[in-house]
Amino acid sequence: MTRNLPYDTKDIQEKDKRHVLHPWHDLTTAREVDPFVVAEAENIHVLDSDGNKYIDGIGGMWCVNIGYGRDEMAQAVADQIRRMPYYSPFGAQTSPPHAELGARLAEHAPGDLNTVFFSTGGSTANDSAIRFVQFYFNATGRPEKKHIITRDQAYHGSTFLAASLCGKREDRANFDFITETVHHLSAPNPYRRAEGLSVEDYCDALVAELEAKIREIGPEKVACFIAEPVLASGGVIVPPPGYHRRTLEVCRKYDVIYISDEVVTGFGRLGHIFSSEPEFDIVPDIITCAKGLTSGYVPLGATIISDRLYDRLGGGKVERAVFSNGFTYSGHPVACAAGLANLDIMDREDICAHVREIGPYFQERMKTLLDLPIVGDVRGSHLMACFECVADKETKAPMAPEIGVGRRVDDHCQNRGLLLRPLGHLCVLSPPLPITEPQIDRLIGIIRESIEATVADLRAEGLWNG
Numbered sequence: 001m002t003r004n005l006p007y008d009t010k011d012i013q014e015k016d017k018r019h020v021l022h023p024w025h026d027l028t029t030a031r032e033v034d035p036f037v038v039a040e041a042e043n044i045h046v047l048d049s050d051g052n053k054y055i056d057g058i059g060g061m062w063c064v065n066i067g068y069g070r071d072e073m074a075q076a077v078a079d080q081i082r083r084m085p086y087y088s089p090f091g092a093q094t095s096p097p098h099a100e101l102g103a104r105l106a107e108h109a110p111g112d113l114n115t116v117f118f119s120t121g122g123s124t125a126n127d128s129a130i131r132f133v134q135f136y137f138n139a140t141g142r143p144e145k146k147h148i149i150t151r152d153q154a155y156h157g158s159t160f161l162a163a164s165l166c167g168k169r170e171d172r173a174n175f176d177f178i179t180e181t182v183h184h185l186s187a188p189n190p191y192r193r194a195e196g197l198s199v200e201d202y203c204d205a206l207v208a209e210l211e212a213k214i215r216e217i218g219p220e221k222v223a224c225f226i227a228e229p230v231l232a233s234g235g236v237i238v239p240p241p242g243y244h245r246r247t248l249e250v251c252r253k254y255d256v257i258y259i260s261d262e263v264v265t266g267f268g269r270l271g272h273i274f275s276s277e278p279e280f281d282i283v284p285d286i287i288t289c290a291k292g293l294t295s296g297y298v299p300l301g302a303t304i305i306s307d308r309l310y311d312r313l314g315g316g317k318v319e320r321a322v323f324s325n326g327f328t329y330s331g332h333p334v335a336c337a338a339g340l341a342n343l344d345i346m347d348r349e350d351i352c353a354h355v356r357e358i359g360p361y362f363q364e365r366m367k368t369l370l371d372l373p374i375v376g377d378v379r380g381s382h383l384m385a386c387f388e389c390v391a392d393k394e395t396k397a398p399m400a401p402e403i404g405v406g407r408r409v410d411d412h413c414q415n416r417g418l419l420l421r422p423l424g425h426l427c428v429l430s431p432p433l434p435i436t437e438p439q440i441d442r443l444i445g446i447i448r449e450s451i452e453a454t455v456a457d458l459r460a461e462g463l464w465n466g
């Protein structure tokens with residue numbers, strides 16, 4: 001179904017190719033490859049500039065949680081712009097939406113996580129979390145606690161500090177990173193555990209790996225551990241049961257701060273505003289969030305800090321307690337107004353309950369793809385999912401990167417009206433949360449046909465003969 005839209009696609013593409021550098025843009029071909037122009041959107045669909053309509057299987061970028069085209073969001077943003085678009089948040093200055101959203105997030109956050117520092121997105125939320133940890137240990141007389149533990153396949157953002165916490169090897173070429181104080185553990189991926197190892201024993205090994213790493217560095221030097229509850233762009237990796245609770249216990253044992261990066265898993269994606277406690281049985285020391293916080297309508301990030309940490313610093317307990325970290329747009333009134341409207345919509349429509357109800361259906365339907373000859377694993381939780389394409393299901397050998405299997409599946413999906421996110425031999429999905437069962441059925445049907453078409457292509461081109 002194509003709609004008439006008033007865009008000059010060629011003109012947009014030419015301007016973009018000549019003048020715009022995108023995140024993860026491949027400069028080898030950037031001046032030649034026509035970008036895909038997404039021009040309009042409604043509910044769970046986007047339209048390209050030629051009027052072709054697609055199911056947005058990735059929710060923008062794991063972020064358009066309430067779906068597109070919400071007038072209430074437009075109204076909240078417009079009202080705030082008219083009232084007061086901006087004033088400095090530095091020091092003891094605030095605005096009504098800034099204070100109100102801080103209070104609303106503290107209500108939803110678990111345990112004693114009651115203090116919110118606002119930033120501009122997930123990267124700055126994580127960057128600020130680490131800067132707060134550094135500030136905390138320096139101010140409380142333990143400046144040697146500097147080391148950060150993270151995991152392979154993690155994604156925590158693109159500031160210099162946040163990028164250094166990432167664990168995706170393929171993103172490391174030609175960039176510099178902080179390496180002296182950042183340590184990577186294995187990704188907790190049960191599908192990739194050693195042959196013959198039970199999931200329970202695998203979990204034991206992962207927890208032991210964290211403890212061994214802390215002891216190797218020296219607990220007095222380890223500041224924090226940062227973890228996504230479900231590793232998102234690393235391939236929707238759901239750790240073994242008990243992993244988060246047990247890693248948190250190890251952190252507590254050695255006075256290591258636990259940061260839960262809920263940039264993707266927050267705001268309903270796993271059926272709760274924050275998933276750390278209800279899904280993973282942990283109350284971390286710090287939670288970071290962004291994306292679904294405004295459903296991507298405007299940029300906003302937040303770092304939510306426990307009283308246990310904050311109270312060691314506040315009220316004159318330490319000298320030089322100025323938290324000299326922040327952004328012109330920290331707590332931006334317009335972004336906070338969008339955050340409040342987003343929460344209102346989520347509450348009123350009980351979107352989290354909808355996700356808890358429909359999530360198992362989505363996962364069950366995704367699992368039906370496992371009968372396809374190149375689908376080695378299907379994994380996920382609620383409205384986050386991934387399928388992994390392998391050359392051999394028995395040995396789990398991934399498809400060679402040069403085959404570009406994810407991109408091929410994505411191309412076929414696109415021709416059939418669905419956008420998903422290819423990542424090498426993986427394809428990830430995180431649709432807008434109001435998705436319905438019939439829409440899920442259509443999405444799965446398109447993926448099945450597209451994988452079948454990809455298999456046919458690979459066979460015809462002599463690239464795969466399984």
Ligand SMILES: Cc1ncc(COP(=O)(O)O)c(C=O)c1O
Pocket residue numbers: 120121122123124126155156157158228232233261262263264290291
């Ligand atoms: C888990 C996680 N943390 C942090 C980020 C960085 O967020 P942003 O791109 O808003 O800076 C992302 C982005 O995809 C993410 O997936």
